[in-house]
Structure formats: structure tokens, C-alpha cells
Amino acid sequence: MPELLIRNGYVFDPLNGIEGERMDIAVKDGKIVESVGRKARVLDASGMTVMPGGVDIHSHIAGSKANCARMMRPEDHSKDPEPKTRHTRSGVGHTIPSVFTTGYRYARMGYTTVFEPATPPLKARHTHEELNDIPIIDKGCFPLFGNNWFVMEYVKQGRIKELAAYVAWMLEATKGYAIKIVNPGGIEAWRWGGNLRHLDDTVPNFDVTPREIVRALCQVNKILDLPHAVHIHPNGLSEPGNYQTTLDTMECARDFRREGRTTMHVTHAQFTGRKGWSWPDVRSGAPEIADYVNAHDHVSIDPGQLIFTNVTWMTADGPAMFALYKLAKTKWFNADVEAETGAGIVSATYKKSNYVNAMQWGIALELALLVKDPWKVYLTTDHPNGGPFTSYPRVISWLVSNQARQRLLDKINKTAKRRLNLPGIDREYSLYEIATITRAATAKSLGLVSKGHLGSGADADIAIYDIEPKKIDPVKEYKAVRKAFAHAAYTIKDGRTVVKKGEVVRSVQGRTFWTKPKVSDDIMKTMIADLEAKFDDYYTVRMANYPIEERYLTASQMITTNAGV
């Protein structure tokens, strides 16, 4: 692989504290190095912004849910066809792009690493089949544990060590990366037509509470020393007044502190940050959540920014989706209840004139702006729930420019505008902070040591945007910022140029990250004995056929950790 020298760009590398310095970046063998030889190919980035490749922590891009949504929404395909080019395959889809298109569109925005955040363990094979095919970007997936029968049984019996061994076995079996919890216990209730809205409700038939599940899995996360925090989607999603449950969830596992890392990541907090008693009475719970995050180090959030467009709601939270379907009156799909989790898919359109939609938009921006430390809040739209991931540049323009926000504020529902705190918030993100929330902080939170920075030894995943920080005023020229972030001038993946002037010029294979925690043999044996005793009763597949072989992954990247049991 030829050497590469990116010359004279304005470099933003928050993990190494570099803020807009003009410097050269040297690349050799897919890694960033101190210097390269004279024969290195030179890429002139003068007048451009150089950042590490984007890292998305939460985007539903693959798996059985995404595929069900594709089947359910042919009208979404007709809206946004993408013809094939010399280097890319054709594809379709606005909110749920087809597999190959997903990779191309991320690469065009300068993103090089994306994590699929909700994989039903039984259907992980499907997720990996899609992840294998998504070109260019590196990826990984988070298996769901919050409603797993084995987990709930161990929690009830208080056998944390065996639970840790089970989680370790599952992560290896599903080639998963981190623990994901969706509506802990609530989906088990959904199998009986119910839901759990608060942290101390009881899960039917298991006699445990969501609080116990969250605490146990946070403890397991600490024992296994997993790279990422526990990724949590709390109970009571999208219901008015749910911000208190979110705060309780954040507080409940505070004692499982991890040195230099967060204990939990509360995702798409906009959907779980609502005050009020009923829909017409929804208020913003963002100040309370932001205050909590500002005051504590064990938790991080992402807002799940809403975009006023047509979207697909897609989450493992079946009961919440059914409730939303009854409001949206469009069409819905219930999936995965036969696996260790559930899923709901609904098509919907967010309208500026709708009070609740306008509040959601405002709550998400308030969360992003009120959390003072950009290392604790990450940019997401919870693709495709808040909006497609292709809207990230638009969200960036709202974050860097109060003027851009005010312009939209004038167009949204008047009551919502009056009740939001957003008009009074004049914080504006700098490009350095944008680099933090889109790549550095997410890579750090995911525990990816070779991603999200441009220090020597990092993977040569680099995004170059055509904006000159010295000449441009993002506050006024937010449209130029948006345009630049939508079409990267160059995206470099593992030292190869994959995007040039916003067009894909090469398609490469990205890696799939997964975690293998090493648990002591004794505990593992006990757990396997438990598992074997019940597996045939609980599952439709044999235990020997359940794990996914490593060779099933086209480009596997294992991360090992040493568990404390």
C-alpha cells in the first residue's frame, strides 16, 4: 500500500488536543505514522478541515428489524433511488437505505465506523450477513440482553458470576460488541400484552424488576471489563413524564464506577426525556437530564435528534412502537418476539406544526446544548427513528449556529416554541466540539483505541471537509458547513481514498468488531451446564448451532478483555 501524506490541512483531533492547527498527517500501511518517505503520495488539504473518520455509536443499519422495515416500506424506496456507478452498486431507500447504499452514504459524510445498536441474539447471524456486505465502514453490533430469560433467571437467583459468564458466552456466540438493554423487562411483559413503565415494576413470571436487571448488567459490564458502557434504552419510551424513569435508570447503577470509563450510555434521550402527564401537556425534561449528566461522570447520552421529515420508527421496544402506531395510524410491524427480545416498526412523518414533534426536536437540541461537556453527549439521530443518518450535517448546522436554530424555531408549532427552553440557549458548538461529539468522544466511549484520533498508531480513517476554519464563520455560514459535512472532500479508510469530492471512488471491505471476554473455566463450566439443561426447552435451534463461527465474518476484528471472574 503506498504511503500518503496529507499536507497543510487544519487538523481537529480532540483526543490529542489538536484544535485547528495546520499540520501534515502521514499514513503508512493503513496506519497513521510520524513521518513517511519522499515517495509518498501527497494529498493537498490546504484550506480544508482534517478530522478523524466519523464514529457513529447508534444507528440501526442492519439486522432483522432493518430488513423488516425495508419490506414494510416500498414507498420509501421509490423516493430515493441511487443508480450504480463504476465503483458502487445501485440501491434505494431514504430512511432505510439498502445494505450497500448505507455504507456509501456514511462514507460520503466522512464516517468510517458505525455500530448497529440492537441485535436480537438469535438473529445475530442475519445482522452479520448484512454487516459483512456493508462496504467501506467498520462496524459492530450490540446484542440485546434486557429481556433475556437466562439473564432474568440469573438476576433473580443473584448469581452474578454465572451471569457474567453467560454474557461473555453470548457476546462470543453472537459476535457482539457490548451489552444493550432495551426496555428492561418491558418486552417480556409485552409478550403478555403489557409493558413496564417504571424501574420498580415487576416483570411477569420472573419476579425481577428493571432496576435489578440494569444493576446486574452494569455490574457484569464492570466484571467483564467490556470496552463500551452498558448501552441503555430505558423503560417508558416516548411516554409523557418518562424523564423521571430515565433519571432513575441513570442513578440506579451509579456505584459500579469504572476507572476512566462510563458505566452506562443512555441512548436517544430525547425519546425518554419528557415531562408532563399527557400528550398535550408534554414538556421538556432536558434541563433535568442535562443537570444530572453534568453532575455525574458515570453516564453519557446521545440525543437522538429529530428531523422534520418522513421516518421509520424501528426499535426493539415492541410495546412502545404499538402505542405509537395507535397515534400515527399508519402501518406497523411486530417482530422478534419469538427471539430473546421484541421489535416494532412504524412508518411516520414528523411535522413542524405538530406540538409533540416540535417539542421532541427542541428537547433533543436542548440535551445537546445543555450538557456542558461534549465528551458526554454524542451526535445521533437514532437512525431511522429521529431521522435518517444522512441528516447529520443538518444537525451539525443547528449545533454550530444559533441563527440556524432560530430560523427553524420561527416555523415550528407556536405553543412548543413558547414552552421550550431552546430559544433562550445561545451556546454554539465550535468545530473542535463537533469533532468531539461525532468521532473522538464516540470512539472513546466505545473503547476503540485506534479510532477517533489522528495520533500515531491510529487507523488511517480520515475525513477531509472543504471548509477553511480561519475564513468561515460557522454561525453565519451554517449552510456552507452543512454542505461540507454532507459531502466530504476526501474520505480515507485504512489509508485508501474511498471518497473524493463527495463521490465514492473505491469500495473496500470494513471490519466487524466484536468482544471476547475471558472468563475463568470453572464459572464457564457451571454456566454451560445450566445453559445446556435449558437450551433445548427454550430454543428452536440446538446449542451447538447457535454460536456464529468467526469465519462467518468477512473481516473479523476481535477485542479480548480479561474478566474479573
Add this chain to the structure above:
Amino acid sequence: MADLLITPVKHFKIPITAECISPDFVAGKSLREIELTQVWEGNRRVKLGSLFKIAGEIGRTPSDCTIRIRGNMSAVRRIGYEMSGGSIQVDGDAGMYLGERTKGGTITVAGNAGSWLGTQMRGGHIEVKGNTGDSIGGSVRGGTKGMRGGMIRIHGDCGTEAGAWMQNGMIRIGGNCDLYAGMHMKNGTVVVERDCQGRVGAQMTGGKVIVLGNAGGLLPSFQFEEIRERSKADDEKIAGPFYVFSGDVNEGGKGQFFARVSDNPDLKWNERYLER
């Protein structure tokens, strides 16, 4: 009125997507510009001029333009896409998505037309002398918004789901109609002058379906209302008498389904409800 003449230079084996064959696109352009317009032939981009012989005059505004097409266009899709005025005359067959999202103007087809004729159209007039395919005046697959206005007149037969998700406007079918006429209909009128295969008005929430021939039975989710002497389609009065049903009850719908008494002896059993 300026006439633009378009003639296929060969028999098309591969589908062609040509949104540009529309008065709105050609208005004010030169012949050369139109010939150089890129269209999809299968998965290849080709110039319109390589597929069609283009001659004649071009009007300055859409309403000044008349496009005459001579030849078999059954493989050509999206003719008249989003047109707002003027007229298109096809002397032969037309392909799928003819007049999609049309806002105004007239389209006349001497032969048959494909499926999704007048999908999501908002206004204008489409007339087909022959038969058509499925989902005329409907929505795209999976969508919930059909035709919003205008008139579709079919002289021959048509396929399934005529007027699916229709929101307004009028569809008049001179021949027979396959299953599911007026499916998911919200408003507007569908008139079928001859027979229907059945399941008329499935899941309709509003609007009116009038069947002058045999309706092919009745869905169990429709409720018998009365026998009416005549029915009305826009301003035209259609002589009956008709059985009038309302539904679809499953959807809480207030749609109306008219079936002519003389051609629907299988619906005679409903008359016993009149005695009470």
C-alpha cells in the same frame, strides 16, 4: 399549438424510464437539447435521441405543447410525469406510470396503457381507448396517498386495485374491472360500467364506487342502506335502481358502494332488510 412528434426508432426490449417526455420538460427547449436528454434504458444512461426520432415544433410554455407519440411505447415508463398543462397523444400503447403525479393537461392513449396509470395525479385528464393494468389512480406500493384530483377515463378493461388510496377525483372504466376496485379509497368516485370481479371497496373509508354491471358479490364488512333510483357521479346522473351499501365497517369507513339492481341478483337477499 405546437406539435412535437416522437417516434421510437426500434422495438424496445428493455424498460425505458423517460420522465422527460412531458410538456413541462420540453417547453422552451430546442430539439437538440431534448435529443441530448439522458434517460434510463434498463440500467444504462442513454440519450433520448438515440431511442426516438424527435421532430416538430416546441411551444414556449407547457400549455402550448402537444406531444404526439407514434408507435409502441409499452416499455416506456413515466410519460407525462408531473405535467401541468398541454397534451400528450400516444398513437399506440403506453407503458407503466403514465401520467404519474400529473397536475393538469390531457393525455390520450389510442391503445392500451400499463399499470399505475395516473398514480398520485392531482389534476388533468387521462383517457385510454384500450385496456389498462393494475392500480390506476392509485398510490405507489406501500404508500397511502393516491389520486388527488382530475379524471381518468378508460374505455376498455382495467386490472386490480383501481383507485386504491384515492383521495379525490374521478375514475370511469368503460369495461370490466378486476378485484379490489376502490380499495382503501378515502374520497372521490370510481364508476365501473360493466362487471367487477369482486371485493369492491375493501377497507375504503370514504368516497363512492358505482358498479353498473355485476359487482362480483359483497364484502361482509359492508352494510346495506337502501335502494336508490339513481346515483350521481360528479354532475352526471346515472339511472339505476341501485343497492346502496356503506363501509368498510372494519375501518369505521363512510364509503358508499352502489351496485345496479338489475345486474346483481346475488345481492337481492339484502332487500329483506327493507321490510323492517
